[in-house]
Amino acid sequence: MQYSSAIEPHRKGPSDLLKVSHDGYVRMTRYVLLKLPLIHFLSGLDEDSLHLPMHGGMESTISGYTEWLSSSVPVVSIGWDWRLNLMTGVLRYEREGWPRSNVMIIDAENGRDVGDDATAEMIALRLEHCSWEDEIRKQIAVRYA
Amino acid sequence: MQITYGEKTTLPFGLYDDLSSYRHEVFVGLLGWDLDTPEGIEQDQFDRQDTVYVVARTDEGNINGCARLLPTTKPYLLGEVFPELLNGLTPPSSPEVWELSRFAAVDVSAAPTSTRGQLSSPIAVSLLKNALQTAASYGAKHIITVSPIGIERLLRHAGFRAHRAGPPTVIGGHPLFACWIDIELSDLSL
Numbered sequence A: 001m002q003y004s005s006a007i008e009p010h011r012k013g014p015s016d017l018l019k020v021s022h023d024g025y026v027r028m029t030r031y032v033l034l035k036l037p038l039i040h041f042l043s044g045l046d047e048d049s050l051h052l053p054m055h056g057g058m059e060s061t062i063s064g065y066t067e068w069l070s071s072s073v074p075v076v077s078i079g080w081d082w083r084l085n086l087m088t089g090v091l092r093y094e095r096e097g098w099p100r101s102n103v104m105i106i107d108a109e110n111g112r113d114v115g116d117d118a119t120a121e122m123i124a125l126r127l128e129h130c131s132w133e134d135e136i137r138k139q140i141a142v143r144y145a
Numbered sequence B: 001m002q003i004t005y006g007e008k009t010t011l012p013f014g015l016y017d018d019l020s021s022y023r024h025e026v027f028v029g030l031l032g033w034d035l036d037t038p039e040g041i042e043q044d045q046f047d048r049q050d051t052v053y054v055v056a057r058t059d060e061g062n063i064n065g066c067a068r069l070l071p072t073t074k075p076y077l078l079g080e081v082f083p084e085l086l087n088g089l090t091p092p093s094s095p096e097v098w099e100l101s102r103f104a105a106v107d108v109s110a111a112p113t114s115t116r117g118q119l120s121s122p123i124a125v126s127l128l129k130n131a132l133q134t135a136a137s138y139g140a141k142h143i144i145t146v147s148p149i150g151i152e153r154l155l156r157h158a159g160f161r162a163h164r165a166g167p168p169t170v171i172g173g174h175p176l177f178a179c180w181i182d183i184e185l186s187d188l189s190l
Helices: A030-035 A116-127 A132-144 B015-030 B077-081 B115-119 B122-137 B150-157
Strands: A026-028 A039-045 A063-069 A077-085 A092-101 A103-105 B002-007 B052-057 B063-071 B097-104 B142-148 B162-164 B169-171 B174-182
Touching: A026 A030, A030 A103, A030 A116, A039 A132, A063 A132, A077 A116, A092 A116, A092 A132, A092 B150, A092 B162, A103 A116, B002 B122, B015 B052, B015 B063, B015 B097, B052 B122, B063 B122, B077 B097, B077 B142, B097 B122, B142 B150, B150 B162, B150 B174
Parallel strands: A026 A103, B097 B142
Antiparallel strands: A039 A063, A063 A077, A077 A092, B002 B052, B052 B063, B063 B097, B142 B174, B162 B174, B169 B174
16 A cells, blocks of 8 residues: 655635535536546555466456545545556556545536436546556555565 | 344343454454454443444354444444544434444454455355344444445445445554445345
């Protein structure tokens, strides 16, 4: 597990209007989610995913988890699993499964919750716009080198 | 596997003592939690007369899992010890919200496996379903719990409806978070 200490200075933006609901969700529109800066918090390897080379090869099951935070108050928390794909000859970190979070996306027009599944899909799209693979590569190298 | 639940005074004779020993073996001995507890047993201020326990036992009678349920209308672990995990929210206090704590599904008499494997075992899933059903019988509709972040993955994989109540925080070297679990009785077929 590796922690990040760098916290970016907070800038005013749509996330300044965020509130935490009694059920723990931080509700926001998709637009706010897309604009929300995320900061790496910690990453780690699954303790049982490391396998020693066997028969001259390497098991392709190195996996782990990562946690990211917003600098807003209340804090938005997003975590997901990743897997290191060793099969293509190029090391690639790939997200595995849907992100987990305290976010609930609401419809911009009627303010209704879109639901956990749709929220997870929108967060996954948001993650495509952040270079999380590079950050994890760096964090894992420091932690497990 | 046999599941028994009840309060301290309604559990079968001797089971509460066995449970205290089991908790010590798991949480202090196996997981290394730094708990201020008498030698050989694990109890704290939340083990009261009204605390509800769910205990799993093997066919031979050995405890291989446990859970503790507390009403949030009285002092409970998250509200008293870890309120900072709630992202600024006041700890819930409702007869419809119960806290799950001291959850374990480990057969300490069996060969060791990885922690992840132990927690994702069919025993763990069955125990958790029983714990949610027990909480529901006391009027709960939602569970709040303090857990290592890995638990959230296991909840998802097992099909429970859960979401985090706030960001994880590193406490005692372990990233912990508060988690909501919705009780959907239709999803709890055993």
